[in-house]
Amino acid sequence: ENVRDWIHTEDHSSAVWDILTKGRMGETYLIGANGEKNNITVLRMILEAMGKDPEDFDWVADRPGHDRxxxxxxxxxxxxxxxxxxxxxxxxxxxxxxxxxxxxxxxWRPAKEATEARYRAQGQ
Structure with a gap:
């Protein structure tokens, strides 16, 4: 299972702001919210929240070198x-x-459609 530390965009932005305004020059700060969940759990939560069957997705192979x-x-x-x-x-x-x-x-719809058209043009 692929696990990620999920973080709300507002939390990520506030962390970046704190680093920019309060961080020490040259230091590295990792941004995380202790929100580790596996991707499949999050996918199922999204589907349920949208009123869909939590199993309504297609399995695909991980890309080569994908971090677990x-x-x-x-x-x-x-x-x-x-x-x-x-x-x-x-x-x-x-x-x-x-x-x-x-x-x-x-x-977001125009950007999504443009991206999908680019993939189609590349045969993907």
Whole structure:
């Protein structure tokens, strides 16, 4: 199973801002929210939140060299800069994200269609 540390976009942005405004020059800060979940669990949660069958997807092979787990330790960021994620309820954050995309389809739909057309043109 592929595991990732999922983080709400607002939390990621606030961490970047804290690094830019409070971080020490030349230091590296890892951004994470202690939100590790495997990809298949998140996919099923998305499908359920959208009123779909949680098994309504196609399995595909992992790309060569695909990392099975991305482990992020944001202790330094939290300790040195005092940053903490604000969105700690994963299901709630996921629902808000889905709602945003539904409400803002006119913003993302043209980019999605252009990308799909480019893939089709490449035979993918």
């Amino acid at each position: 787990r991305y482990a992020i330790d944001s202790t330094k960021l939290q300790r040195e800069l005092g940053w903490r994620p604000a969105h700690t309820d994963f299901a709630e954050g996921l629902k808000a994200t889905i709602d945003w995309y539904v409400a803002n389809e006119s913003w």
